[in-house]
Amino acid sequence: MMDPRTSAQDVMRCDLCKTTVVQMHCDTCLVNLCKACVGEHISTDESKDHKVVKFQSRKSTPLYPGCKSHEKQQCIMFCKQCDIPVCASCIESNEHLHHELSKILRVLDKKKERITKERNELNDTIYPTYQDIASDVQNRMSQLEKEYGDLSTAITKHGEDWHREIDKLVQKLKAEVDEMKITQLQTLQKHLDEINKTMSDIKGEIDSIDMATDTNDLSKLFSVTSSVHIYRNLPHQIMPSLPKFMPKKIYKEELFKLFGVLSSSSLTSDKHGYKMKTTQKSTEAGSFPPVKQLLDEPETVTTIHTGYRSLYYVACLSDEEIWTGGNDSTMKLYSINQGSLLKSITTKSGNTPSDIAVTKSGDLVYADYDDRTVNIVKNEKIEQVIKLQNWRPKGVCSTSSGDLLVILHSDDETQTKVVRYSGSTEKQTIQFDDKGIPLYQSGSYTTENRNLDICVSDGGAKAVVVVNHAGKLRFRYTGHTPAPKNKPFYPPGITTDSQSHILTADYNNNCVHIINQDGQFLRYIECGLIYPYGLCTDTNDNLFVAQNGNKKVQKVKYLQ
Incomplete structure (x- = not known):
């Protein structure tokens, strides 16, 4: 027969006599006691201030730490300057005179x-x-x-x-x-x-x-x-x-x-x-995306005629629709499969937009350089989100968190910075590296990579500048040789894909560069492009290229 005193199913027993059911608890010594053993426990060490309570009320008495400087003293206060607990004797010694003291429990x-x-x-x-x-x-x-x-x-x-x-x-x-x-x-x-x-x-x-x-x-x-x-x-x-x-x-x-x-x-x-x-x-x-390999030969899927005299921008609304922008105040929404015009929106000021983007919720955003504003189109109504002074917005993109990244140029065009906005509130400014040197010469367009890096095409510096989420410089990409037409690298539009590739248009060489997230060149996309400018990718990693040379948007498949 199982011994009831040692059975795992038995009730708790007194730590002293080992037989009687626990009724009391010493919060000072953390000992379980029966009523008969309370006196014996207290008498074993009369130097302590034993706090004996009912077992149901155990842990109700704070155990203050002992003072390292004064034996048997308890620390009930805390000195913030010295960052240590102190007792009454410590305080009386004037060692912590004029120091800020707080109750240690607090x-x-x-x-x-x-x-x-x-x-x-x-x-x-x-x-x-x-x-x-x-x-x-x-x-x-x-x-x-x-x-x-x-x-x-x-x-x-x-x-x-x-x-x-x-x-x-x-x-x-x-x-x-x-x-x-x-x-x-x-x-x-x-x-x-x-x-x-x-x-x-x-x-x-x-x-x-x-x-x-x-x-x-x-x-x-x-x-x-x-x-x-x-x-x-x-x-x-x-x-x-x-x-x-x-x-x-x-x-x-x-x-x-x-x-x-x-x-x-x-x-x-x-x-x-x-x-x-x-x-x-x-x-x-x-989530982590499936690994996709680059195609040996990128292929053109379809071409969309836009009718602009000069075509600059393209932004994916969905896998079936794209927004475009060019040399006038009208932004046009096209069906990708049909190539037909679905909708047109005119800027509030009548100015040509300096860039367009689409938010996670599907709203169109455009930057107005001359009007110093960033605007959002909701239900075909234009709302001003940002109004600037002494700065003008050039490029804009919507991030995975719903923020807006905006490239700003100073009025005298001597400074460029990237600013993160949550609504109209400025959250982050990226302008200089760790040595105080400007990161950008004349930034044009920006995008956020999957790893939250911020990628900027800097036409003035003829480079792609990539910083991490905190704004610390990771690398600069200045092109690859030999280039298709052996002309200087000039990057306008920029985008990324699910593999964290960075894709940037090369206006002078009639191609798109693909580099990995660490700035290593992978390959060119040519596909008969004529002066490529704006870029975007859809959810299936199809690339859309706005060509200024023929005013067409070309859809290109480049991943398996």
Whole structure:
């Protein structure tokens, strides 16, 4: 028969006699007692001020920390200048004369509130984000397995066409594929192990905070520190790049040259790849896009005639409709599939817009350089959002958070800056680098990348300038050589896609440059473009190019 005193289902027993049911609790010593043992407990250490309460009222008495300078003194005050708890003797010694003192309970209440908030951030935001990151890495590993399997199958099929003469070469190439796969999977596994370890550390810290906040021992609570600032710095996102198999025609005398070769594989690490998990519904922050490869040859899908004398701007309203702007005060909405004009809006001032954009809610936004305003069109009614003094708006874009990024030129055209607005409220200004040097010479147009970088085409500097979300310079892109027409790089329009590629028009070279989010050139898009100016992409990563040369918008497919 189970001993009722040791059964897990038994009620709590007195810590002294071990037999009687608990009735009392000493808040000073954190000891459970029966009524008969209270006297014995108090007599064992009469130097302490024992606070014995009913068991149901335990933890009701604050346990003040002991003073390090005065033995057996309790600290009920806190010195803000010295950042330490102090007792009555400390105060009487004049050591903290003229210092600002606060009741320690008030200080600890604020700390408890802060660390509880940080604990909630760890539990509700950071830890779930790491869970998503771990899932993303696992998904990429599964995708690698599949794609490497497809690659091996392609090599095998091509090898069968060459019969026994090329068996040795087939095995050699498959071994290279396996080696690349193993290398990339090992790298991703190591990355996943590091993420899982961090998740374990975060969980441990959450448990530590929970234990500290669930006790009335103020010394334990006061000693709690949080590493949440460390975990806010998310790990780099590793993006594997698959090799390509390029088969060639069969000529036995040149087997090793013509059978086909594998391009090199790569793994890139992007410190800005992951975003902190949010409770808001946001494609940019809450999900990871499928990896898409660049097409070997971009292709034109359709062309839309706009009728402007000079065509400058294009902005996607949806996958079926685009807004355009040119040399007059009218902004036109076109059907992409039909090429037909659906709607026209004239600027409130009658001026030519200096740029157009579409918000997340589908409203048209335009900048009016001469009128010094930024305006939004809702239900075909124009509302002024921003009115400037001494500055004029050039480029405008709507961000994933719903803010507006506006490029501003000073009246004397000697200064350029990027300003973030929430409605009409200025939230952020980006103008100088860490050394106080201007970032922009004459910024034209701007866009936000998926990693929240702010990308600006600077026609005056003949460069693309990219800063991070905080406004710190990441890189400048000044073109690639050889250029299609060997003319100087001149970037007007700029846009990004789901892969965090940055696409910028090159007016002089009749092409579009594609660079990755770190500024590395990937390829040109030509497709017969004539003086490309404005750019935008739709949700399927189709590129729309407003061409000033022929006044047409060209829809181009460039990703698989």
